[in-house]
Amino acid sequence: MGKSQKKRQMRRHNPMRVPDSHLPKGLEAASSSSSRKDAILPILQKMESVDPAERKWACVAVSNLIQNDPSTRRLLQGKNVVGALINRLSDSEEEVIVEATGSLRNLCIDGGFDICAEMYNKNILTPLKTFIPKISKTLSEYLENPKTAPENAQQLVYEFADNVITILWCLSETSNKAMNAINQISLVPFLMSFLASRDKLPISTVTSAAQCLYVLTDENPPAVEEVRSNAPYSACILSIVQSREGLPQANGKNKEVEYDRSLALQVLCCGILRNISPVPPPSVAATVAVDRDIVMPTLEPVLSLISLPEASQDAQEQIAKEDAIPALEKLSLKHTPKSDHKTPSELELERLEHKLRTVQLALEVLTGVCATLPDPDFDVRDTDGEGADEDDEEAHEDEDMDDEPDVDMAPDDESGMKARSGSNATIFQTLVAPLLTLIQPTSLSFSPLDGLSPHPPTTSALSAIHVSALECLNNIFLSLRSAQVDALRADPDSGRRVWDSAWQALGAVGTDVDKPGQERRRAMWEIGVGVLWGVAEVWKGLLAPDETHVKVLIQLCDATTDEGVKVKCIGALECLAQHPESVDANRVIATYLLSLLPPWPAKPTPREPLLQAVSALVDIYSDETLPYDTNFRQGRFLDALVASVEGVRKAVRGIDRKKERELRARGEEVRDNLVAFIEYRRGLGV
Structure with missing residues (x-):
């Protein structure tokens, strides 16, 4: 069973903050669903105007038009708004450039990979590269002598820097090609300068710099090495996490917003420290155990930062207030729109989303931590290691009859064994309980089956939290499966509570996951079934299977085209089939697993699910003394297995x-186990 690993193309916290996948393809469909299509042509025309006021107006208008409106965004994209805005980055007027970067930033965040890829292909990096030394020079002057410019001029530069950094952050997650190009810019010193001067700069700009650095150091060796090898850099990042500076006590909305942003900064710095670990001397960061002493103590409280049901209710109240506001005035040059002009309800929704994103970021970092739990300090060996693949089947090795965990069981290590048991119990209490709370959907967690969410950014944040929490749980139970779990198995009620909670969450998601716009519902099931497998493994033989659960797992296994999901379904079913007293459920599961074996009456089973099904049947019936073994004998399962041998050999x-060296090795092992199992059962004579 493989661990959920972060990959750049999947790890982005908002792949599409305002999704448009529910819309039919084509500009005509977008045009028919957009209420603002008549405003697009005038905006694009004014973007090329000789009057700088009109050009600025047009750039701001783009941001206003795309707000929570995917159809209009798609229409604008079809009219080459990206190219038009990139052209404005070379404008003669600074304010036009600032507003153009602001619109491009919003397009990046709301539109996700497609728009980011378009920007990269249209050479946005060329003008962006020229801005970086200019921003550095201007900021240095302001920091040395704040009186050199009025406050509004400084604010303009801070906003501009924020926009540029955010665009670079989004582009970094678009593709390896974009990342390699950004590596050539040498962004690390630029970004670190913001973190080093955090006490003199707006927290929002500093947080954007940290977010960009977090992405750049995610499995990107050039950036990792640059930060790791510069002792002041890692020391600065560590000091942000360890210090409570810049975390004002909540006192009014502004203070609360500042606190939220500062907390997000700490979470991001935890992520950066994990990305660059281990840090070599002489940095002070080399003296700390990052996961144990820094990441876990900082991030565990963040999991309880906000109640998701309350957040959902609060968001719906703010949406109702916003809907009650009369329609905004038509855009005009006389009333130039302001990109920062937001209603109180809009500001509250933004604050709420930011707090949700902080929780999601914490979960994202913890997913990596959970992949290595229990803590290596407790001398528990993780057989898969942090570099394990996502594919569960590659890490799920056939188990012996005595099912011994891969743990150092040396007799002279009694104290270490106690420490391991305590470690597992602590993990369970401090992480599993809040994670189970965070996977439960709210009324705003997913887009309706027939349209768009009433507030897509909130929905995007909530669903991202659910998915990330499931990824953490997946890694926790995988790791616990490989470790000493006697204390947990001694409490089957805990296993049942976790099992029921996971099913409750998936039940709320529903099974209608294949419609356009329901990608997050599908992700919940794809990851959730891995959690079910992990829980069933830890409490194997102790969870009495429910008929409905068995039926759903079989239906999902049949319906999905994802081989990894099929393997997880089979793995979960295998564990459920090993509940000694559940003879009927065992028969249903085994009959289904046999149907996956050759010779096939219909479509052949893909190779990895096939190997998992064979392995499952061998494990289930490896002990002929169990009550459910009567199914094996009365159902003539041995004959079915014999008939499958040649087909399994051919598949291998x-x-x-x-x-596919590892898969071939696993296939050969499963094939040999099958042949040996058949001989063993024949030898029993029963």
């Missing part, structure tokens, strides 16, 4: 030794 021979 079809796995390329050079290209």
